[in-house]
Amino acid sequence: MVSFSGATFSSGTVSFLGATFSGGTVSFLGATFSGGTVDFLGATFSGGTVDVTAATFSGSTVSFHPATFSGSTVVFLHTVFSGGTVSFTEATFSGGTVSFGMVTFSGGTVSFTDATFSGSTVSFGAVTFSGGTVQFNGAIGQAPHGLIWTAGSPLPDGLTLPPSWRPGH
Template sequence: MTSNLPRRRAERRGLRLWPVGTVLTLTFAGAIAVAAAVFFAGWDLLGAQGLKPERRLTSSTLFDLVKLSFGVVAGAGALVALVVAYRRQRVDEDGALRDATRLHTERFTTAVSQLGEESAAVRLGGVHALAGLADDAPTRDLRQTCIDVLCAYLRLPYTPEADLPSGDADARHAYLALREVRHTVIRLIRDHLRLAPEHPHSWQGHDLDFTGVVFDGGNFSGAVFSGGRVDFRDARFSDGMVDFGFARFFGGMVHFNGAVFSGGTVHFDHAEFSGGTVTFISAEFSGGTVAFDHAEFSGGTVIFRGGAFSGGTVRFDRAECRTVDFVDARFTGGTVDFSDADGVAPSGLVPSGGQPLPNGLSLPQAWCPPTR
């Protein structure tokens, strides 16, 4: 398991400090420049025209010069102490980051090794450990690495229940255990995507790669896809129920290109597509039910271009359409129901030239071309 999972090295720049002599020189030069600027500004504001020359050096003047000398020395010492303290703080912070990164790497190695264990309970422990590591990661890149491993676990070869050997109890038990682990990964990702962006444990804005994943259930309801790149390319939704209900898609890119919806139920009920781009380009809808009931397409673009609707049911009951693209979509079977949808007809959906609607496609009367 460990050898097959990608590991992204944290791209953390090393600590770069200028030579102390250079820093002190620049600090003194800056201090003198600021003092001069303040002096001449005050001089101009006070309207001073000149200085009265002293013919003899009095004791008072001498004492003032001594105080001025000590003040300059004290100020120089303060500047030196400030520069040294700043450098020490930077070095300490960098050392703390190195220590945190080293500890993170050790825990990461342990958690990943658990994912390869035979026991489902141990694998579940590894999944939770990786999620906790992502929350505690000292850098954003290390958090992304943990997320990448969880997504990679879902991309591993997986046989859904419908393809199991008939009557093989051991295979079914192994399948149920593996499904529990996989659904736990999905649930943990969903929970972190529900957190507000400013929350320290939010995973919004991170990349999520579900390319080719077989989904036989799972719950993304209420997740917010607000940035980064989310990829469901060539995923298969073949069994069970996958719930995107009340999910929000705004900002970033979410791809379902080439995904296959061949069974089970996929819910996008009350989902909000309000920004960014969500693409179902060349997706195949050949079975099961895909429901966009009460979904709101109010911003950004949702693209079904080149989609193949050959079976099953795709519903848009009470969906609010604004920027939806069905150019070059093919309707050869099944049911695609927009009859209770509102808003603007998706581009490429209504046949031009008075052509009849494809079999299985239902549109609101207001969208239908006038009959001749």
């Protein structure tokens, strides 16, 4: 296990550029991303577990652009996105499980622009949208569980989905 549990990323740059997470567990349990940059540019999550439970993203720039999630379990349980920018732009979700369970989006920007969802289980269960922006512009593939609203129901403020993920399309 590699643990960043309780770590605070508040300035500077931490780079996981091109890293491969292929076994074991990497924990960011309770980590705080409050400034600086954390870069997972081109990282591959192909096995093992990455636990981001109870983390707070409140002012950093965190980039998973264009990471590949192809066989690992990545858990964002009770995570709070209240500021800063988190980018999954052009990320590929092609296997494994990525869970955004009981997450709160209350500020900042989280972008899945041009992400590809094919063959993985990605879910947004019991998510709270109370501010900020969550974008899926240009995303392709199967919509993640929990992001399909019933026909006639408005999307939460700040949530943008591709037309093909809206009921009736």
